[in-house]
Amino acid sequence: MAEAGEPEALVSAADGGxxxxxxxxxxxxxxxxxQLRDVMRLIAPRTGRARVVGLTGAPGVGKxxxxxxxxxxxxxxxxxxxxxxxxxxxxxxxxxxxxxxxxMQEHATDGGVFIRSMASxxxxxxxxxxxxxxxRILDAAGFDVVLIETVGVGxxxxxxxxxxxxxxxxxxxxxxxxxxxxxxxxxxxxxxxxVNKSDRPGAQEAVRDLRAMLAMAPQRxxxxxxxxxxxxxxxxxxxxxxxxxxxxxxxxxxxxxxEGERRRVARAREEITALAVAQVRERLGALPGEARLEDLAGxxxxxxxxxxxxxxxxxxG
Amino acid sequence: MAEAGEPEALVSAADGGxxxxxxxxxxxxxxxxxQLRDVMRLIAPRTGRARVVGLTGAPGVGKxxxxxxxxxxxxxxxxxxxxxxxxxxxxxxxxxxxxxxxxMQEHATDGGVFIRSMASxxxxxxxxxxxxxxxRILDAAGFDVVLIETVGVGxxxxxxxxxxxxxxxxxxxxxxxxxxxxxxxxxxxxxxxxVNKSDRPGAQEAVRDLRAMLAMAPQRxxxxxxxxxxxxxxxxxxxxxxxxxxxxxxxxxxxxxxEGERRRVARAREEITALAVAQVRERLGALPGEARLEDLAGxxxxxxxxxxxxxxxxxxG
Numbered sequence: 001m002a003e004a005g006e007p008e009a010l011v012s013a014a015d016g017g018x019x020x021x022x023x024x025x026x027x028x029x030x031x032x033x034x035q036l037r038d039v040m041r042l043i044a045p046r047t048g049r050a051r052v053v054g055l056t057g058a059p060g061v062g063k064x065x066x067x068x069x070x071x072x073x074x075x076x077x078x079x080x081x082x083x084x085x086x087x088x089x090x091x092x093x094x095x096x097x098x099x100x101x102x103x104m105q106e107h108a109t110d111g112g113v114f115i116r117s118m119a120s121x122x123x124x125x126x127x128x129x130x131x132x133x134x135x136r137i138l139d140a141a142g143f144d145v146v147l148i149e150t151v152g153v154g155x156x157x158x159x160x161x162x163x164x165x166x167x168x169x170x171x172x173x174x175x176x177x178x179x180x181x182x183x184x185x186x187x188x189x190x191x192x193x194x195v196n197k198s199d200r201p202g203a204q205e206a207v208r209d210l211r212a213m214l215a216m217a218p219q220r221x222x223x224x225x226x227x228x229x230x231x232x233x234x235x236x237x238x239x240x241x242x243x244x245x246x247x248x249x250x251x252x253x254x255x256x257x258x259e260g261e262r263r264r265v266a267r268a269r270e271e272i273t274a275l276a277v278a279q280v281r282e283r284l285g286a287l288p289g290e291a292r293l294e295d296l297a298g299x300x301x302x303x304x305x306x307x308x309x310x311x312x313x314x315x316x317g
Numbered sequence: 318m319a320e321a322g323e324p325e326a327l328v329s330a331a332d333g334g335x336x337x338x339x340x341x342x343x344x345x346x347x348x349x350x351x352q353l354r355d356v357m358r359l360i361a362p363r364t365g366r367a368r369v370v371g372l373t374g375a376p377g378v379g380k381x382x383x384x385x386x387x388x389x390x391x392x393x394x395x396x397x398x399x400x401x402x403x404x405x406x407x408x409x410x411x412x413x414x415x416x417x418x419x420x421m422q423e424h425a426t427d428g429g430v431f432i433r434s435m436a437s438x439x440x441x442x443x444x445x446x447x448x449x450x451x452x453r454i455l456d457a458a459g460f461d462v463v464l465i466e467t468v469g470v471g472x473x474x475x476x477x478x479x480x481x482x483x484x485x486x487x488x489x490x491x492x493x494x495x496x497x498x499x500x501x502x503x504x505x506x507x508x509x510x511x512v513n514k515s516d517r518p519g520a521q522e523a524v525r526d527l528r529a530m531l532a533m534a535p536q537r538x539x540x541x542x543x544x545x546x547x548x549x550x551x552x553x554x555x556x557x558x559x560x561x562x563x564x565x566x567x568x569x570x571x572x573x574x575x576e577g578e579r580r581r582v583a584r585a586r587e588e589i590t591a592l593a594v595a596q597v598r599e600r601l602g603a604l605p606g607e608a609r610l611e612d613l614a615g616x617x618x619x620x621x622x623x624x625x626x627x628x629x630x631x632x633x634g
Contacts, residue, residue, distance in 0.1 A: 040623035047620050059375060132624075261618075268624065269614035275628035280597045297586035301578075303364050306357035307449075307585065311592035 007038040014141045015046070017080075019114055022141060026116055029133045036133065043140035048264065050082070050139040051251060054164030055149045056189075061172040062196040065234040066243075067149050071107050073244050074145050082138035082146040083115040086131060114138065129278055132163055132271045162270050165263060166250045168243075170194045171210070173202030190227050192246050198231040198239065207231065225253050324355040331458045332363070334397075336431055339458060343433055346450045353450065360457035365581065367399070367456040368568060371481030372466045373506075378489040379513040382551040383560075384466050388424050390561050391462050399455035399463040400432040403448060431455065446595055449480055449588045479587050482580060483567045485560075487511045488527070490519030507544050509563050515548040515556065524548065542570050 013021035028036050053070070055063050067083060074081045107113040118130060131148065138146050148164060169190035195206045210229050228246050232239030254260030293314060299305040330338035345353050370387070372380050384400060391398045424430040435447060448465065455463050465481060486507035512523045527546050545563050549556025571577030610631060616622040 037623075037625045040625050044617075044623040045620045048618065136624075264618040265611075265614045268617035268627075269610055271624045272610065272613055272617060272627040272631060275624050276631045277594055277597065279628055279632060280594065293586055293589065294582075296589055297582045300361075300585035300589060301365065301581040303362045306354075306361040307453075307588045307592050308354045308357050310585075310589040311596055314589060314593045315596060 007035050007042060011039060011042045011140075014137065017111060017141065019111070022114055022137065023116070025137045026118070026134050029130050029137070030118065040133070040136065043136065046140040046142075047136055048139065050135075050143050051145045052135060052139075052163060052165045053145065053147050053247065054167040055147060055170060056167065057170035057172075057194075061170045062234050063149050063170055066168075066170060066194065066196060066232065066240075067147050068107070069234045069237060069240045070145075070147060070244070071113055073240055075107075075110065075112060078112075079144040080112045080142060081114075082141075082143035083113070084131060084134055084138070084146065084148045085115070085117045086148065086150040114141075114143065129274050132267065132274070135163060163267055165254055165260060166191045166247060168192050168194055170196050171206055172197040173200045173206045191225065191250050192243070193227055193229040194232055194239075194243060195229060196232050196234055198233050203231060223257065225250065225257075225259075324352050324359060328356060328359045328457075331454065334428060334458065336428070339431055339454065340433070342454045343435070343451050346447050346454070347435065357450070357453065360453065363457040363459075364453055365456065367452075367460050368462045369452060369456075369480060369482045370462065370464050370564065371484040372464060372487060373484065374487035374489075374511075378487045379551050380466050380487055383485070383487060383511065383513060383549065383557075384464050385424070386549075386551045386554055386557045387462075387464060387561070388430055390557055392424075392427065392429060395429075396461040397429045397459060398431075399458075399460035400430070401448060401451055401455070401463065401465045402432070402434045403465065403467045431458075431460065446591050449584065449591070452480060480584055482571055482577060483508045483564060485509050485511055487513055488523055489514040490517045490523045508542060508567050509560070510544055510546040511549055511556075511560060512546060513549050513551055515550050516553075520548060540574065542567065542574075542576075 010021050010025055014025055025039060027033075028039060055067055057063055064085075067085075071081050071083065107115065116134065118134060135146055135148065167189050169192075171193070173195065193210050195203055195210070197203070207229055214227065230239055230243045230246055232243060234240060251260075254263070296305065296310040296313060300307050300310050327338050327342050331342055342356060345356060372384055374380055381402075384402075388398050388400065424432065433451065435451060452463055452465065484506050486509075488510070490512065510527050512520055512527070514520070524546055531544065547556055547560045547563055549560060551557060568577075571580070613622065613627040613630060617624050617627050
């Protein structure tokens with residue numbers, strides 16, 4: 001029998017649904033373990049089956065509540081559900097947003113649900129590197145649906161969209177700038193809009209604003225997907241049935257149009273590039289490169305050298 | 318005489334404060350022009366003088382209002398002020414947040430002020446690549462203060478903190494999760510906290526929450542900077558004098574403690590690495606690498622290959 005902790009043993013235990021094995025595999029990702037290579041080689045043939053749904057939106061719109069409601073809905077269909085919650089790194093508050101996900105603890109004892117928070121490590125590139133690999137692990141372990149929840153508005157969300165088969169953009173009325181936030185770069189990535197907290201004043205205005213923005217979008221091709229707008233009040237479960245139906249429609253459209261396959265290939269392309277770049281970055285950062293970089297940085301900071309020449313020297317010098 | 322448009326001519330016109338020359342130089346950055354190499358080489362000896370202040374916080378907290386108020390305050394001191402407003406990319410809404418900055422147009426005809434929005438291009442790495450170079454251009458052109466304003470909560474902000482000498486984290490009461498947002502990874506990067514819209518209910522609670530979080534932080538060294546909390550109501554100008562004072566105190570501390578120099582070297586290091594990585598990424602993406610990548614991505618998407626082996630083949634194969 002293989003020793004516990006070896007990639008083979010972990011992968012086979014995870015395939016049987018052992019949550020501790022899954023947790024350890026994802027920790028390998030977070031720690032950038034050299035064993036990951038073996039893990040990824042072992043699981044590659046079993047990947048490509050999970051439906052991946054990204055959830056994004058500004059803080060406070062109710063992403064965690066919607067995630068929890070979707071988990072419940074898929075569990076009643078007997079589907080196994082994985083959740084990856086991406087937190088901006090917070091070294092000293094330590095997983096700052098976990099408290100916000102306490103409501104998801106109702107699923108904590110359900111063997112068909114696996115929930116994991118991942119820190120994005122505070123540097124660009126961290127997210128693009130780690131989340132796809134965690135996703136790959138849940139996919140290979142046989143989860144039917146993987147929900148990826150991210151906080152914030154900006155680059156991280158665009159990165160998430162490149163991972164997901166379907167991206168939900170969630171807004172809420174009365175959140176100051178919910179629609180402004182939706183405008184800012186995430187409009188293009190939305191497959192489905194959710195106006196959550198629909199019982200609050202301003203919900204209809206938010207829907208109208210989104211419709212107006214969608215109307216301004218360039219003409220789409222015949223047969224293109226038109227992002228629907230779903231009203232929900234996730235805390236009471238209202239609108240979640242509708243949302244699940246829209247998600248199914250989008251999944252069918254992805255399969256029929258060939259867009260699903262295109263997205264999966266694009267995702268793999270991003271993933272390979274991120275790994276290749278990480279590998280090159282690692283080579284650059286290795287000693288004596290590290291000392292060399294420090295020296296070049298000092299020269300650039302004092303104006304003796306420009307950063308392009310410094311980059312050239314770092315790569316080729 | 319050098320032809321207009323040549324790097325030499327542009328750099329010398331920008332140095333004289335010509336806003337069109339500045340705009341063209343920054344467009345070279347946005348377009349990733351090959352002429353940038355010459356520009357950066359020419360301006361290197363003149364860089365390293367500007368004070369760089371980053372402003373960050375969730376949408377709607379009043380970043381633009383505070384930026385505008387700081388511009389006015391510094392202008393009364395006869396300082397030249399540059400503003401870089403970083404927008405998440407939005408291809409079809411085209412600079413979505415510019416409307417939000419209309420109030421800054423009072424400075425549009427002031428030759429001592431230069432304001433520029435930059436899109437972050439929607440991919441990780443875009444921000445880390447372009448903003449430092451725009452900053453470098455404004456620095457070399459003799460701006461005394463450069464304000465970098467970013468939207469959102471998450472990775473982009475952490476990247477901004479690595480650019481700025483001083484980072485302001487702005488929150489507002491009644492913004493749903495203002496303090497939650499502040500918690501999420503940006504607490505560590507704040508040199509000064511601003512609780513804006515201090516006339517609204519909840520301002521004192523926001524201050525108390527921030528104090529409580531700061532108290533939970535690990536013990537700082539003797540002589541370390543303790544982030545102050547400034548209350549402001551930027552629309553009426555209240556608190557801006559206090560904020561300017563705190564900024565000056567932080568600038569003095571940076572100079573005396575050596576932390577300013579350390580931050581500038583760290584910034585240069587990030588900049589060199591980003592350029593080196595961009596260069597390597599470009600090489601990877603070049604044909605026939607592009608066709609190779611597409612082929613590898615197809616194999617990874619179908620589970621025939623794992624992404625690590627694909628990355629190896631891409632780099633070394």
